[in-house]
Amino acid sequence: MEPQEVPPRQLLERQVAVVATLGEVVAAVTGRHRDARQRVSPVFLRAALGSFTRNLCEILDHGDVTSLRYFGVPSLGRALAAFEATPEACDNAIAAVVAWRKMVDALQGRWGQLACEAAELCAATTQARDPQDKAARRGTDRDKLVAAGRWPTVDWDWEEEEEVASVGGTRDAWEAAAASEEEVAINEEEVAMSEEELAANEEEAAINKEEVAIKEEELATNEEELATNKEEVATSQATGEAVVAASRARAAARRGHWAEAALEPLQRLVAACDSAIAFTRNMQFYLWEINVILKFGDQASRDVLEALEAKVAEFQQLWDASARLCREYLLGTLELIDKLLLSPYGGPGGPSGPGSRVVTERCREAIENIPRLLWGQ
Template structure:
């Protein structure tokens, strides 16, 4: 099994980086840039980010399983449990870690899909540059392997008054047609009708021009918004890829534990020292990650939700108070990692 050596502290810091970068994305899509108010950005991406936030929250709050270390200690001290009981606990760990590994892979894939969808909506110059320079990490390879466009589709909505303008113009045209019919019924000459038809045609052309102009303005705002959001979204993909190392490290530890258990005689009363050490390593990382989520990260998610729900001009924006608080809390979480790894 392929394994990358990374310290426990670095593995936990990678989890914090995902939350911090998600906060940056939320701040970007709720702020304003170069006079373009982000309240004109599509609500669909905010909704997608809120779903992503909830999935990340559930993944980080991974809960607990029966202690394998305690099972080994009980086996060594008493005859209350057997090696079969120890193996049952190890299998429970393996099942939980496998499920979390799939969830982390899905999170990284969803981040990549959001990034590609945003790149597709960006102006051509930004889109072409992005496709040329985008990093191809694990999540990108998984996205390419699907052999289809991303499943996350951003429903870029036009400005609401465009539709209203069309309705008003259609109603006006209908009224003019009714007037023309009424005049015809009172024996108005064909020469008198000609100006009304010409006027209706002119109004129709003007209406089409108004709609086209409004659509162009909406596309310009939308494209600028997508270009700005693309940068932090790409970083979100990268940090999600790196954060998967946490669960893959757990997976590797459990694989080593399984190998040692398979080599241990079922009737032997001796507990291998290597097994005890490897179990302690796995449980230390698992418990530290659980406390990191409960004591720090879950509270930060509430701030991010507030950002995604905030109106334009509210606490959003890359330099806004909510974003600064997210950064500060993430830094506090990183500083607390050594204590969490010591089990204090």
């Protein structure tokens, strides 16, 4: 068991620090930010902070030494008085220490859970401040069915045919000459017709060239219009993407207004909860010392009895001071914090709101009165 290092006053101040820091978080999420139209914080954060506030209330309101007797927790003072009167009552005193140790251990566990809640709120706020918009990539693995159509193949038997023309050599020479003259006349007529067709074709070709030139000019005009349209489309797409990006940036910035304001006090709230756990560690150390004296001390020695009385008195004094601190100052402050969380937008919350100022003032007053509470006044 490590020796206690934190003075009692600081232990109680750390409890007040948790409440004060919670008040700063609530002031941050209920205040106005740069964009007045945007909700100051999402519903989940207010609900989570409300649950955190109630859990903190239950932890701090652990009851004093007298009231705990009605819940089955024995009084260490009474157990020690019985021990002084009858030394054989040592087992009863040790049993009382064990009962207190179980309750303090449970309280320490609840402080640890509260610190985890604060850490989760801090992580959620960090994500809201730095949103990472990731495009959803959905892969659809589907089997591609390829229909392969087979045409029936037909084997064809190709046969090469040859025509052999034979000319009879018995024709007369005049018949051959006559045929040649007729062919020449036909050829001359065909040439004349070809020249006429060629002239017509040349005229038609000239007309076609003119039409082609006109079409090429129209095509050039169309290509220029197409290029202009493509440029306009690209400009429109770029403008649309810029508008969408700017809209998303503004939305992200609005979401980040409350998160940016709440993140720093939330981080301090996590640290404050971790620091406040020292109260239960110190109480465990007191109980460990008392148990060691009961088990291994000389029961007949007056010094041992005085040491027991001193340790039990310190334990009960600190425990009761913590209970009074909660009852007289912190419970009312936590109730006010809960009301601020339930108040409508633009209500008494916010860093400069009247409700937040009252929370700060009550926490300051609680710290100023800790010495009085420790002295039992």
